[in-house]
Every structure is written in C-alpha cells, then in structure tokens.
Amino acid sequence: MDISKYLEIAQNFIVDYGIKVIGAIVIWIIGSWLIKKIIRGISKVMSKNNYDVSLQKFLLNLIGWGLKILLFLVILSQLGIETTSFAAILAAAGLAVGMALQGSLGNFAGGVLIMIFKPFKIGDLIEGQGELGVVKEIEIFTTKLTGLSNREIIIPNGALSNGNIINYSTEGTRRVDLVFGVSYDADIKQSKEVIMNVLTSHPKILKDPAPAVTVLELADSSVNFAVRPWCKTDHYWDVYFDVTENVKEALDKAGIEIPYPHQVEIQKKG
Known part of the structure; x- marks a missing residue:
C-alpha cells in the first residue's frame, strides 16, 4: 500500500477545503457583524421617524431573516456547494406562500403604507x-x-x-353645514340676522373663520339658507344639534314661519 499517495491526497483535500472552510468562517463572522450593524442602523432610522413599534419589530425581523438567508447562500457558495437549487426552492416556497396568503399580504402591505405615510x-x-x-x-x-x-x-x-x-381631525376645525328654510312671506334680511345672532352667541362657534348665512336656493315652498358655522372638531355634534334647536326657537320667537308640507284633500261630489 502506497501510504504516501493517500497522505498526499489527504493533504491536498485539507489544503483545498480547509481554505474554503476558513473563508466560510470568516464570511460568517464578518457577515453576522454587518447584519447587526445594518439592523441597528435601520432601527435608529425607524425610531427617528416615529415608526409604529409593532411595525418596527416586524420589519426588522423580516430584514434580519432575509439578510441571514443571503449570508447562508454566500457561505454555501464559498464551500463550493451549488446554490441554484436552494434559490429555486426558496423562490417556489415564497410564491406558494404568497398565493396562499394573497389577501393577508395585501392587508399587511396596506398596514405598512398606513404606518409609514400616516x-x-x-x-x-x-x-x-x-x-x-x-x-x-x-x-x-x-x-x-x-x-x-x-x-x-x-x-x-x-x-x-x-x-x-x-x-376630519387633521386641520383641528370643521365647518358645520346646515340648511334652514323660511316662508316666502318672511323678510330675508331679518331672517339672516336672526340666524346669525344664534351663531355669534354660541360659545363653541369660532369667530375665525367667521360663520356665514347665505341664500342657498328659492325652493318650491321656501327660501332656503345655507348656514355655515365653524367649530373645533371635538365640538362638531354639539354645535350641529344646538344650532338646529336654537335657530328653530329664534325663528319662532321672531314670528318667522318655517314652511312645512301641506296636504290638500279634494272631494268630488257624486
């Protein structure tokens, strides 16, 4: 038995694969360090931009696993192992999961967009x-x-x-859109003054922008006014209901008629 031949083969094997193994270990150490640096940097950027905490954790985990898989494929390539089949398997698995969770992924993407663009x-x-x-x-x-x-x-x-x-909350204020109708016999200027007095005396209606009372239309049985007071968003419904009630009471007190539907019954004598 030629022992020297086998020793030479073993030596060549160790030299060839030893260098590859050492290279793979170096790549793993440097790659792991880089991944930690990248994740830490992305985390700081997200925190600085006030990203949602749950979104931060999810995205950091997703990016971390993606980088680790990429590092794993690089190490396999360094060891001389064919990585094409691994990439194909990962792609097929990703496609299958994507098809199965199509609706959920759409909702996830929508959630990410909402949390980013706010x-x-x-x-x-x-x-x-x-x-x-x-x-x-x-x-x-x-x-x-x-x-x-x-x-x-x-x-x-x-x-x-x-x-x-x-x-409705972005600007901090809202306009309350109301419509009131008065009889054609009523004086338009007086009606506007009565309604405006209600608006200017309400504590939750803003002075700026100023409330407005304008003739909206000449309807079939009434002159309709567009009443547009402004208020803080939190006071919207208080103003809406208060103004509706107060305008009715003020018009009644001023003797201004608010038209309502009338039904005429015609009887034919036989």
Missing part, C-alpha cells in the same frame, strides 16, 4: 370604506374604529389604504 393617527375622526368613526387602534392587518354609536368597526388595511380616506 394619513391618520389614533384618536382621529376618519371616514373610509363607507364607515365613520374615531381611530382606536392601527394594527398590521386591520384598523379599528369606534363608531359614533360606540360600535367597534374593523376595516382591512388593504381596502382602507386603496380607498378614499377623509380625515
């Missing part, structure tokens, strides 16, 4: 997908609202982010 925040009064309510909680897949009748409304983030969103 079209609304917790406590805002918004309208979206035909629902109106105060934002109670923003989650990865859904957004929870508290409806005006204290209902809990859960809207998928995919649909919410792809539709129109009306945020």
Whole structure:
C-alpha cells in the first residue's frame, strides 16, 4: 500500500477545503457583524421617524431573516456547494406562500403604507370604506374604529389604504353645514340676522373663520339658507344639534314661519 499517495491526497483535500472552510468562517463572522450593524442602523432610522413599534419589530425581523438567508447562500457558495437549487426552492416556497396568503399580504402591505405615510393617527375622526368613526387602534392587518354609536368597526388595511380616506381631525376645525328654510312671506334680511345672532352667541362657534348665512336656493315652498358655522372638531355634534334647536326657537320667537308640507284633500261630489 502506497501510504504516501493517500497522505498526499489527504493533504491536498485539507489544503483545498480547509481554505474554503476558513473563508466560510470568516464570511460568517464578518457577515453576522454587518447584519447587526445594518439592523441597528435601520432601527435608529425607524425610531427617528416615529415608526409604529409593532411595525418596527416586524420589519426588522423580516430584514434580519432575509439578510441571514443571503449570508447562508454566500457561505454555501464559498464551500463550493451549488446554490441554484436552494434559490429555486426558496423562490417556489415564497410564491406558494404568497398565493396562499394573497389577501393577508395585501392587508399587511396596506398596514405598512398606513404606518409609514400616516394619513391618520389614533384618536382621529376618519371616514373610509363607507364607515365613520374615531381611530382606536392601527394594527398590521386591520384598523379599528369606534363608531359614533360606540360600535367597534374593523376595516382591512388593504381596502382602507386603496380607498378614499377623509380625515376630519387633521386641520383641528370643521365647518358645520346646515340648511334652514323660511316662508316666502318672511323678510330675508331679518331672517339672516336672526340666524346669525344664534351663531355669534354660541360659545363653541369660532369667530375665525367667521360663520356665514347665505341664500342657498328659492325652493318650491321656501327660501332656503345655507348656514355655515365653524367649530373645533371635538365640538362638531354639539354645535350641529344646538344650532338646529336654537335657530328653530329664534325663528319662532321672531314670528318667522318655517314652511312645512301641506296636504290638500279634494272631494268630488257624486
């Protein structure tokens, strides 16, 4: 038996693969250090931009695992192992998971967009997908609202982010749009003064922007006024209901008639 031949083969094997193994270990050490640095840097950027905590954790985990898989493939390539099959398996698995969770991924993507661009925040009064309510909680897949009748409304983030969103809280003030009709026999200037007195005397109606009372239309049986007071968003419904009641009382007190439908019955004698 030629021992020297086998020793030479073993030596060549150790030299060839030893260098590869050492290289793989070096790549693993440096790669792991770089991944930690990258994750730490992304975390600082997210914290600086006030990203949602749950979104930060999810994205950091997702990026971390992606970088670790990439590092694993680089190490396999360094060891001389064919990585094409691994990449194909990962791609196929990703496609299968994506198809199975298509709706959930859409909601996740919508949640990410909402948390990044922040079209609304917790406590805002918004309208979206035909629902109106105060934002109670923003989650990865859904957004929870508290409806005006204290209902809990859960809207998928995919649909919410792809539709129109009306945020009533962004500007801090809202205009209350009301319409009141008076008789054609009533004096227009007097009617406007009576309504305006109601608006200017209400403590929750803002002076700036100033409230407005204008003739909206000459309807079939009434002259209709567009009444437009402004208030803080939190006072909207107080102003809405108070003005509706107070204007009715003020018009009655001034002797100004508010028209209402009349029904005429015609009887034919036989």
